[in-house]
Amino acid sequence: xxxxxxxxxxxxxxxxxxxxxxxxxxxxxxxxxxxxxxxxxxxxxxxxxxxxxxxxxxxxxxxxxxxxxxxxxxxxxxxxxxxxxxxxxxxxxxxxxxxxxxxxxxxxxxxxxxxxxxxxxxxxxxxxxxxxxxxxxxxxxxxx
Amino acid sequence: xxxxxxxxxxxxxxxxxxxxxxxxxxxxxxxxxxxxxxxxxxxxxxxxxxxxxxxxxxxxxxxxxxxxxxxxxxxxxxxxxxxxxxxxxxxxxxxxxxxxxxxxxxxxxxxxxxxxxxxxxxxxxxxxxxxxxxxxxxxxxxxxxxxxxxxxxxxxxxxxxxxxxxxxxxxxxxxxxxxxxxxxxxxxxxxxxxxxxxxxxxxxxxxxxxxxxxxxxxxxxxxxxxxxxxxxxxxxxxxxxxxxxxxxxxxxxxxxxxxxxxxxxxxxxxxxxxxxxxxxxxxxxxxxxxxxxxxxxxxxxxxxxxxxxxxxxxxxxxxxxxxxxxxxxxxxxxxxxxxxxxxxxxxxxxxxxxxxxxxxxxxxxxxxxxxxxxxxxxxxxxxxxxxxxxxxxxxxxxxxxxxxxxxxxxxxxxxxxxxxxxxxxxxxxxxxxxxxxxxxxxxxxxxxxxxxxxxxxxxxxxxxxxxxxxxxxxxxxxxxxxxxxxxxxxxxxxxxxxxxx
Numbered sequence: 263x264x265x266x267x268x269x270x271x272x273x274x275x276x277x278x279x280x281x282x283x284x285x286x287x288x289x290x291x292x293x294x295x296x297x298x299x300x301x302x303x304x305x306x307x308x309x310x311x312x313x314x315x316x317x318x319x320x321x322x323x324x325x326x327x328x329x330x331x332x333x334x335x336x337x338x339x340x341x342x343x344x345x346x347x348x349x350x351x352x353x354x355x356x357x358x359x360x361x362x363x364x365x366x367x368x369x370x371x372x373x374x375x376x377x378x379x380x381x382x383x384x385x386x387x388x389x390x391x392x393x394x395x396x397x398x399x400x401x402x403x404x405x406x
Numbered sequence: 407x408x409x410x411x412x413x414x415x416x417x418x419x420x421x422x423x424x425x426x427x428x429x430x431x432x433x434x435x436x437x438x439x440x441x442x443x444x445x446x447x448x449x450x451x452x453x454x455x456x457x458x459x460x461x462x463x464x465x466x467x468x469x470x471x472x473x474x475x476x477x478x479x480x481x482x483x484x485x486x487x488x489x490x491x492x493x494x495x496x497x498x499x500x501x502x503x504x505x506x507x508x509x510x511x512x513x514x515x516x517x518x519x520x521x522x523x524x525x526x527x528x529x530x531x532x533x534x535x536x537x538x539x540x541x542x543x544x545x546x547x548x549x550x551x552x553x554x555x556x557x558x559x560x561x562x563x564x565x566x567x568x569x570x571x572x573x574x575x576x577x578x579x580x581x582x583x584x585x586x587x588x589x590x591x592x593x594x595x596x597x598x599x600x601x602x603x604x605x606x607x608x609x610x611x612x613x614x615x616x617x618x619x620x621x622x623x624x625x626x627x628x629x630x631x632x633x634x635x636x637x638x639x640x641x642x643x644x645x646x647x648x649x650x651x652x653x654x655x656x657x658x659x660x661x662x663x664x665x666x667x668x669x670x671x672x673x674x675x676x677x678x679x680x681x682x683x684x685x686x687x688x689x690x691x692x693x694x695x696x697x698x699x700x701x702x703x704x705x706x707x708x709x710x711x712x713x714x715x716x717x718x719x720x721x722x723x724x725x726x727x728x729x730x731x732x733x734x735x736x737x738x739x740x741x742x743x744x745x746x747x748x749x750x751x752x753x754x755x756x757x758x759x760x761x762x763x764x765x766x767x768x769x770x771x772x773x774x775x776x777x778x779x780x781x782x783x784x785x786x787x788x789x790x791x792x793x794x795x796x797x798x799x800x801x802x803x804x805x806x807x808x809x810x811x812x813x814x815x816x817x818x819x820x821x822x823x824x825x826x827x828x829x830x831x832x833x834x835x836x837x838x839x840x841x842x843x844x845x846x847x848x849x850x851x852x853x854x855x856x857x858x859x860x861x862x863x864x865x866x867x868x869x870x871x872x873x874x875x876x877x878x879x880x881x882x883x884x885x886x887x888x889x890x891x892x893x894x895x896x897x898x899x900x901x902x903x904x905x906x907x
Contacts, residue, residue: 267840274583281586284601288593295865298593298600301858305586312579321573326839329632338631339831342624342807346824354815358808365804369631372800380801388812396459398816 267320275313281306338369353403359385411541418767422775427470431772434471435779438478442498443486443791444798447806449479450739450848451623454615455813457746465750466765470772472746476739477529477773480682480719481780484521485791488711489514497682497718500690504703504710511706515649515788520660520708521715522784523652528668528716529777532723535672536730537770540759543731547756550732552863553874557884559857562678562734563850564888569677569684570843577843584850585857587612594855595862607822614851616814616823618742620830621837621844623810627803628835634799650785660712663693667716674717675724678736678849682718682725689717723773730758730766734853738845741852 281302288299329335345361352360362384366377392398422428441452453472460468483498488505501521508517550558563581570577590601591611602608652660667689674685693713694703703710728734733755735741747754758766798805814827837844868874876882 266836267842270836270840270842271579274579277583278586281589281601284603285589288598288600289596292596294870295595295862298596298598301854302586302589302600305582305589305854309579309582309586312575312582315575316573316579321576321841327633328839329629329634331634332632335628335631335835338803338807339628339828342811342831343828345811346821346828349821349824358811361811362804362808365807366801369803370800384805384808388808392812392816396816398458398812399819401819 264320266326268317271313271317271320275310275317278306278309278313281309334369338365341365341369349401349403351403351405353405354400355385355389356403358388358400411537414763414767415537415771417764418769418771419774421466421764421768422470422771426464426467427768427772428775430467430471431474431776432779434474435478435481435776436474436783437471438475438480439482439485439780439783439787439791440478440794441475442479442482442484443795444802447809448622448626448739449476450737450742451619451621451626451810452479453739453742453746454618455623455809457615457742457749458813458816460746460750465747465752465762466768466772468746468750469743469765469769470776472743473769473773474776474779476743477719477722477776478780478783480529480722481522481525481784482791483718484525484715485518485784485788486795488517488521489792490795497686497721498715499683500686500714501711503690504705504707507704507706508708508711513706516652516656517708517711518788519650519652519785520656520712522650522781523657524660524664524667524712524716525719525784526777526781527664528671529719529723529780530774531665531668532672532675532720533770533773533777536723536726536773539727540731540766540770543727544756544759547732550756550880551878552860552867553878553881554884556857556860556864557875557881557888558732558734559853559860561884561888561891562728562736562853563857564891565678566736566846566849568891570846572841572843576841577846580837580843581846581850584847585854587847588851588854589858594859607820611855612826612851613817613823614741614745614848615817616827617830617851618738618848619810619814620827621834621848622738624807624827624831625834625838625844627806627810628831629838631803650788656708660708663689663709663713664716666692666696667713668720671717671720672724675721675736676727678728678734681737682721685717685721686714689713726770726773729754730769731756733758733856735849738848741849744852 285299285302289297290300291297341361341364345357348360349357359381362381363377366372366380367374372380393400437452438449441447441449452475456472456475460471480497483493484501486492487498487501488509491502491506493499493502505517508514567574567577567581590608592609593600599609670689670692671685674688675681690710690713693709694700697703697707697709725736725740728736729740729744733744735744744754752762752765810827811824814823817823834844864874865872875885
């Protein structure tokens, strides 16, 4: 756990540094008040100090309990990223169907036919509620 | 702002006597109970997902539904804590200490009955306090200028850092991260782009809703997939409905715990950063201390369930006090509610009671009505919720994930928001594994721009003198309290506390 804490603290230290660097071109003081650069530089500095403390002296002990099904969680995250990528090509409805089917088949470990049927019903329900009842348009893709 | 509180509340009840409002309240509380029962979707993410659905609706209708989700989740979390030893919400963790042993003794239904009754009594007590306190506090807050508002927000930040739990340094780090990303976008005063690095998508800033859904929705789903609860084969969670009602002796034994929890929970709930989880733990500690049989705690003490459950529900009522009176959220859930109010065209804060009395009193009235609905749902419908939990556990992650996608996309019809949500999902998971609190990030993301605006306005008004924060008495006192909040633990524990805290 300490290693993860250290890595995360170092990443946040970098975020703080990027924040300070990004705001360094902005003025710190305008007429009668602080300029647009003051807040990001202050927050970035606080973030860097705290992250440095955590990186030097992490408080966690013992190994991280990733859980017995951690790979499945990663699978769902990959599927979610895949859905975000695929929307431009197969549209939101197609992407949601593919995501639901893959999620039910590979993460929930349902039989393929059951997963297919459930995914179809679920996406049809979502389409009906959001597109027809709430008038929220689902974007179309290049192919569908 | 002088008017009769009772007649104003009466007006709120009159506004609620519309079938659509009652339906919104019923649907919100039911959905909230589901959110509490089913692991994977916290109340803040659920409200964030619900928000786009309510665009264009009557603001009160939307707020009634969202508040129903918030209070309903507090009730629902109890069911899995008692029956399955799996807390649905962090505020219900302490309920597992005695609730699950009671379930193993065959008294699970009784524990749930006492929790529901305690939640109802304490929740109503908290609402009475909210009704009494909100107007005087809002009237007082009308005297606030930018300096006072900035001081209130600094107090909120220090309390969040000190009371969120775990390491103060980690909480401050999360807070600073939220504040920093809150500055991304066009500066409201000068119009300069800040930290956008040339991206047009970031000019409008980072919307907090995708961040909430990522950190508290999808990240929770992933955690739940990694560490699924082992209740699918548990058969102990079946009982008859009549077992839910406590006997007169059992009620008499626990009524004190319910009221103690109610009082404590309300006052803890008012404090930013403290909230329902701390209230429930404190209540458990107090009940153990005042009990004639402290040895029974951890083995199935009725007061060990009634007290904390009452406290966490009263805390959710208390959390509405700073939100409605000052426009300051104390938790990630109330931060989402604050964002919802703004998106619905209502500015929370001291003028809320004067400018939108129908909405605010309608909302408070809906909380009273919602409490009654929740009492019925959480006694009569418990077997249904447990059944649903068994049936839906496998497909739940996919269902929640698709709802998160649609909810976030519908906010601005933007794919950037989807990517922001995914980034915060990864961050939320890493924060959880590294034991870094996530709620300060969200609160800072919401409050940070407001704090900066107040700070800059106060300086402009005082012609650039930073002494403005010390010459205004209210601001000076609030800043002093903030300083003491940070310094006191250091003085008490000595150097080196920072790491130990």
